Amino acid sequence: MAEARVIPLHGADREASRRRRGAAQARTQALGQLPEPPPPSSLSPSRESAHESAPEPEPTSSEPAAWERHLADLLSFARRRIQGDYEVDEFGFDPDLTDHILMPPLRPLYEKWFRVETIGMHNVPGEGGALIVANHSGTLPLDATMTAFAVRADHPKRRHLRMLGADLVFKTPVLGALARKSGQTLACNPDAERLLRSGELVGVWPEGFKGIGKPFKDRYKLQRFGRGGFVSAALNTGVPIIPCSIVGAEEIYPMIGDLKALARLFGFPYFPVTPFFPFLGPLGAIPLPSKWYIEFGEPIRTDVYGEHAADDPMLVFNLTDQVRETIQQTLYRLLTQRRNVFLG
């Protein structure tokens, strides 16, 4: 940076989003569960009379109906799974499994452990393709899963975030199959453009392993943004790029060392040493409960550059830099607003 920049200390819509979040929280309770039954209108006269005529089942019918319907939902889910009666898209995305099995365990992590607060969710379009570009950190890609959960639970349209993952993910048994079922696919331009063209919301973490595996002392310093492949994908499909800044994920596993030899042995890109891992064994794998903010910035339009814009490398570089700078500035702003790593 050549000149000092003024960083606005209070994001315009931060307070508004705090208010919004209260409402969103109520809405998100319903994710992965059945919609709540309508509140019993105990004052209605017809119900009163029913109460008199059939005293036994009526008083309990309103409450167990919830668990019973939950059970029915669970059973029909189990039957669908046993009989293979569900749809999978060409990328291997299994929405039925994602909503019933993969997403619900993330809720306590999202709400109670990291207390994720989303800002600017209105910048994420309700329909049509869009590319969310975010900073990557935290040794394990929890930031990606939390962003996906945020978009699914807190967005008014409850969209699925289709994430682009490294090839290492898909090479790994179990993890690779699970990643595909949860809607991820390989980070390559054909896949990204196919998803964007079909109107999906795509998430990409262009720093890759450089970002997620950087030492703790480099926290919140953005690494190189790949080769700008994500920008050319957006340019080719004309979808907006939404810069996304995630604060809090850097502190979940503070990486103070990297055992390169072990990493090579296992074929990992890095082998992290945190204050608690590997010294405390599996206990060290518990992430620290930092307070998280996920801010979705103003969409950057890419449909104004014409048809062959992706063939202009200068434009691609400039847009890549613009996205990167936006995320970096937003990170600095969010950090100055944060008083405590764990309390926010």
Next chain:
Amino acid sequence: MAPKVVLVTGCSRFLGGHLAARFAANPDVERVLGVDTEPPSRDLLRRMGRAEFVRADIRNPLIAKVIATAHVDTVVHASVTANPAGPAGRTAMKEMNVIGTMQLLAACQKSPHVRKLVVKSTSAVYGSSSRDPAVFTEDMGPKDLPSSGYAKDAVEVEGYVRGFARRRPDVDVTALRFTNFIGPRIDTVLTRYFALPVVPTVLGYDARVQLLHSEDALAVLERATLHDLPGVYNVGGDGVLLLSQAIRRAGRINLPVPSGAVPMMGRLFRSARLVDFSPDQMRFLNWGRVVDTTLLKQEFGFTPRWTTQQAFDDYVSGRALRPIIDPELVASVERGVLDVAARLR
């Protein structure tokens, strides 16, 4: 323009035989020649009607004489196969696929009457790996060239076909890259695989499988022969099944095998004459393969009648596969538990 004299290779197998039968039933086609090394089954022969069967080996230069004397104007090369004929197996299959194609193309090149060539290829030419894009379009190539087996055969066959197209630019060449076939009547490695009561899969992997109903495959081959539609086209049904999902739909039991034990398992199944899987097909079980069929629908002008799921269900019901896990039982358990729950209330 409708062809006058059609030669179909591999006519003792399902695709070639039924294709020859379709041409024989078509009054626009004057003469139909079916070529294979062994005669078709009696049932198939009856279906083929007025089609003439020529017992010839396409690996032998004799085929050139057949093509020249009969004034064949359209050659349908449908004998490239992934299913070894018998215990003689893999080497013979490779010979037939690769050397047979070479000879056949050489014969076609020599004959001035040949105007059209339709080749049944396979989507296996794209290979199968974790580094591939999720969906293959016709312009993509394999990340690492298949090193053995059917996929390598297919890559070589397509190479010879391209060479032929270069040397005979006046011939319309259509190469059709089919996904795996399925259907009640066709017999392939995959149909035998899903018919096993306990289906072994690779632990920790779940392949995306795209299938094509055998009737759709016949219709595509027929259309390519009767119309002038040169080019390379992917052919596959819409939609995808996960391998585990397909096994569940068939009511089979999935047996995940650690990947280290998979080759041993493969040998076991081969020696038991159950399913004959080659290493590249094993790799297919890890990652699967999906192809883009936009070109097929828009330029070739064909939309498969069966989706992957429908084709698979048709196979399950057509083969009368008795599900090991009875759907009725599952449904009744569900009803039972709900009844108990209702009573508890």
